Amino acid sequence: MDDLALVERQLGRRPRAFRRVAVRCPYGRPAVTEQAPYDESGDPFPTTYYLTCPHLVAALARVEAAGGVERWPRAAADDPELGASLERAHEEQRALRPELDLGVAGAGRSAGGLKCLHAHAAFALARPGYLLGERILAEIEPLWPARGCCTPG
Numbered sequence: 656m657d658d659l660a661l662v663e664r665q666l667g668r669r670p671r672a673f674r675r676v677a678v679r680c681p682y683g684r685p686a687v688t689e690q691a692p693y694d695e696s697g698d699p700f701p702t703t704y705y706l707t708c709p710h711l712v713a714a715l716a717r718v719e720a721a722g723g724v725e726r727w728p729r730a731a732a733d734d735p736e737l738g739a740s741l742e743r744a745h746e747e748q749r750a751l752r753p754e755l756d757l758g759v760a761g762a763g764r765s766a767g768g769l770k771c772l773h774a775h776a777a778f779a780l781a782r783p784g785y786l787l788g789e790r791i792l793a794e795i796e797p798l799w800p801a802r803g804c805c806t807p808g
Contacts, residue, residue, distance in 0.1 A: 658675070658676045658685055659673060661684060661685050661806060662676070662685050662688055662707050664806060664807070665684075665685065665707045665708065665709055665806050666707060670688060670690070670705070670707075671690070671694040671695070671700055672690040672691040672692075672693065672694040672695070672700035673688060673690060673691075674688070674689045674690055674691045675688065675689050676688055676689075677689040677704055677780075677781040678704075678777075678780045678781050680708055680710075680799055680804060681799050682799075682803060682804035683804075684708070684804050684806045685707050685708070685806075686706070686707060686708040686711065686780065687704050687705065687706055687707065687708075687777045687780050687781050688704070688705045688707055689703060689704060689705075689781070690702055690703055690704070690705055692752045692754050692755050699755055701755060701757045701760070701761030702760060702761060702771075702774050702777075703748060703751055703752055703778070703781075704774070704777035704778050704780070704781040704782075705774075705777055706773045706774070706776055706777040706780075708805065708806070709805045709806060710799065710800045710805040711776065711795065711798075712773065714795040715772050715773045715776055715791075715795070716773075718772055718791065718794050718795070719772050719773075723772050723791070723794070724769065724771075724772060727769050727772065727775075727787070727790075727791060728769045730787075730790075731769070731787055736786065737786060737787045737790070740785060740786035740787040740788075741759075741769070741787045743785075744758070744759050744775070744778055744782070744785045744787065744788065745758030745759055745762060746758075747782065748778070759774055759775055759778050760774035760775065761774075769787075772791050775787065775788045775791055776788055776791050776792050779791070779792055780792070
């Protein structure tokens with residue numbers, strides 16, 4: 656099965672603006688995809704790296720539901736190292752896709768915050784060294800399913 660078909664199976668729908676698989680899980684399946692700046696109909700697609708691994712998607716949803724969307728922006732505001740990491744990630748994202756001039760998860764220049772932990776986790780997996788994203792991922796235990804890949808096929 657090709658990557659596009661696997662990502663479709665993971666998402667339960669055809670991915671928009673799919674460019675390629677950027678990160679694979681230890682079992683060789685797609686975990687993070689890279690998206691084009693514009694989708695097939697020409698609409699902007701602000702998320703460069705998209706989390707597709709069902710295990711990680713579900714785990715990040717639990718982190719968000721447990722208050723992560725409120726907790727991590729506060730942590731970035733209170734910790735200069737995390738705040739600088741977030742700003743560097745936004746700037747790196749803008750450099751990757753200057754045509755849209757948006758930060759991680761489509762954050763505008765004045766937003767500066769975290770709109771979606773999934774997008775920050777995907778960015779950290781695709782662009783190692785993003786401290787804030789790596790800390791968010793550290794909340795997931797285990798990072799990968801121990802019993803094998805969670806994507807059938």
